[in-house]
Amino acid sequence: MVVITTKKPEEEVFEALNNYKVKNVLVVSCGVCAALCQTGGTEGAEEWSEKLKERGFNVINTIVSDDVCDNRVMKKDLRKIDDDVKEADAILTLSCGLGVQSIIEVLTKTHPEIPVFTANNTEFIGMTERIGRFYMRCQGCGNCLLNETGGICPITTCAKALMNGPCGGMVDGKCEVGDYEKDCGWILIYNRLKELGRLDLFSKLRDPLDWSKIGHQREVVWR
Amino acid sequence: MTEVKAYSKLGEALAKGEFILTGELEPEKTTDLSHTIHEAKEMAPYVIAANVTDSPLGIVTINSMAATHLIQKATGLECVWQMTVRDVNKLGIAGMIMGAHALGIRNVLSLTGDHTALGDMPESKPVFDLDSATLVKLVREMVDKGTINGNEIEAPPTLHVGAAANPNADPMGAEILKIGRKAEAGCEFIQTQVVYDLDRTIEFLSEIKKYKVPVLLGIFPMKSYGMAKGFDTFVPGVSVPKDILAKWKSVKKEVTDKKQQKELYDQYNYEFFKPFITELRKKDLLAGIHCMAVHYPRIFPKLKDIIEN
Ligand code: SF4
Numbered sequence: 001m002v003v004i005t006t007k008k009p010e011e012e013v014f015e016a017l018n019n020y021k022v023k024n025v026l027v028v029s030c031g032v033c034a035a036l037c038q039t040g041g042t043e044g045a046e047e048w049s050e051k052l053k054e055r056g057f058n059v060i061n062t063i064v065s066d067d068v069c070d071n072r073v074m075k076k077d078l079r080k081i082d083d084d085v086k087e088a089d090a091i092l093t094l095s096c097g098l099g100v101q102s103i104i105e106v107l108t109k110t111h112p113e114i115p116v117f118t119a120n121n122t123e124f125i126g127m128t129e130r131i132g133r134f135y136m137r138c139q140g141c142g143n144c145l146l147n148e149t150g151g152i153c154p155i156t157t158c159a160k161a162l163m164n165g166p167c168g169g170m171v172d173g174k175c176e177v178g179d180y181e182k183d184c185g186w187i188l189i190y191n192r193l194k195e196l197g198r199l200d201l202f203s204k205l206r207d208p209l210d211w212s213k214i215g216h217q218r219e220v221v222w223r
Numbered sequence: 224m225t226e227v228k229a230y231s232k233l234g235e236a237l238a239k240g241e242f243i244l245t246g247e248l249e250p251e252k253t254t255d256l257s258h259t260i261h262e263a264k265e266m267a268p269y270v271i272a273a274n275v276t277d278s279p280l281g282i283v284t285i286n287s288m289a290a291t292h293l294i295q296k297a298t299g300l301e302c303v304w305q306m307t308v309r310d311v312n313k314l315g316i317a318g319m320i321m322g323a324h325a326l327g328i329r330n331v332l333s334l335t336g337d338h339t340a341l342g343d344m345p346e347s348k349p350v351f352d353l354d355s356a357t358l359v360k361l362v363r364e365m366v367d368k369g370t371i372n373g374n375e376i377e378a379p380p381t382l383h384v385g386a387a388a389n390p391n392a393d394p395m396g397a398e399i400l401k402i403g404r405k406a407e408a409g410c411e412f413i414q415t416q417v418v419y420d421l422d423r424t425i426e427f428l429s430e431i432k433k434y435k436v437p438v439l440l441g442i443f444p445m446k447s448y449g450m451a452k453g454f455d456t457f458v459p460g461v462s463v464p465k466d467i468l469a470k471w472k473s474v475k476k477e478v479t480d481k482k483q484q485k486e487l488y489d490q491y492n493y494e495f496f497k498p499f500i501t502e503l504r505k506k507d508l509l510a511g512i513h514c515m516a517v518h519y520p521r522i523f524p525k526l527k528d529i530i531e532n
């Protein structure tokens with residue numbers, strides 16, 4: 001599993017930094033997902049450090065961390081460079097949205113005054129075909145239906161996340177959204193269940209998703 | 224035999240097994256419904272009811288529930304309120320169903336609706352909390368049990384609920400099973416997407432006959448060559464047969480007199496649809512016809528003639 005990120009337009013990032021009147025920047029780059037997406041890692045860190053310098057920022061340090069999204073890792077890594085953290089007006093993370101919030105979480109007691117920015121847009125939880133080809137196949141709905149749909153996710157592959165597709169927008173197995181270029185998710189499900197000899201599952205009338213379980217600030221806490 | 228309840232003229236005619244004709248009205252982006260009302264009045268003597276569309280293609284128009292109510296009030300023509308699940312969540316829809324009843328609406332057609340991304344407010348949040356089958360289920364719970372999620376409705380609504388089907392769908396197998404779900408949900412009638420291919424329509428209707436839901440076949444008589452061509456080009460998944468296009472084109476090219484042109488188009492529509500419909504009726508596959516051609520009310524006397532003779 002990878003959290004797929006893409007680069008924000010540079011100007012948008014500089015604008016955010018300038019808006020906070022930032023001078024001294026600490027760069028924290030993710031060595032895992034963002035590295036794979038080429039929005040972080042060592043290369044991203046070097047690239048951003050150059051760009052920042054060109055724009056007159058003072059880059060205090062750049063670090064590449066495994067799992068910026070893991071509070072434990074960040075705590076450890078940031079503690080090692082506490083002097084740099086103290087000197088920073090802001091931290092720029094080259095990670096997903098989780099990374100930003102993980103750093104905030106970790107620094108909230110010791111350095112609540114330091115703003116944390118992101119250089120990336122977080123797209124989705126992705127499946128990797130190869131570098132540069134990532135696909136959304138699961139949206140983490142919390143009540144996985146894959147056992148009933150032949151292993152293909154209707155919530156993700158159907159543009160309307162329908163529970164009882166295909167809709168009238170399907171033409172020759174393609175979806176009305178995006179000019180009939182993408183496969184209709186419900187036809188993928190139909191074909192798959194047909195292969196499995198389980199069209200009985202396709203015939204089943206499914207209830208709508210239960211948003212009382214989906215729509216909140218979700219957490220998994222078992223210890 | 225269980226008593227069949229009828230809440231509307233449409234419901235009654237379907238229960239009696241009468242062969243019926245319904246039309247379609249497409250209110251626009253306006254607060255003034257006078258054009259639509261005018262069209263409804265022209266259509267009224269020939270149809271048992273007319274559908275009122277709900278922002279087709281995701282292009283925003285006046286709200287379909289309000290339009291349905293106003294058209295019914297102004298013309299006395301019974302309407303089929305089209306409700307898509309695109310713009311309102313389950314809670315909102317349940318409220319609208321009660322509201323629709325209170326406004327005198329007695330038929331609703333449950334539709335998914337074209338995606339917001341296709342329309343003129345693509346930035347809108349697409350809702351799709353329900354889908355076309357679960358909306359049918361919701362209506363039936365409210366009407367038959369008088370409850371929503373098991374909670375009692377003080378004065379429950381009484382509406383008939385229908386759904387759509389697409390005989391042109393490929394793969395057809397998926398569409399057929401989907402209609403099975405709608406039938407299971409309690410769908411009381413089906414109005415199909417427009418068809419031109421007789422063999423395919425026969426195959427499709429024969430397949431869905433087992434669900435025992437009365438089917439109104441969607442047809443689109445073409446008012447002009449431009450209309451036929453536009454329909455062929457712009458409606459995905461439906462193509463107008465080449466020979467029809469050629470025939471319509473010849474009218475446009477060879478006949479200069481406007482009045483004569485109109486008469487010929489009407490005549491050709493009659494000639495095409497009469498054997499088409501008659502064949503399907505002979506095979507006992509239809510409960511009626513749903514004419515989706517909007518702004519073409521003068522065709523209705525001809526259609527009425529087809530279904531009566
Ligand atoms: S149903 Fe789809 S979105 Fe939900 S958990 Fe399964 S794969 Fe993910």
Ligand code: SF4
Nearest residue numbers: 158165167175184185
């Ligand atoms: S065409 Fe298929 S994928 Fe697209 S919205 Fe309809 S059911 Fe979903």
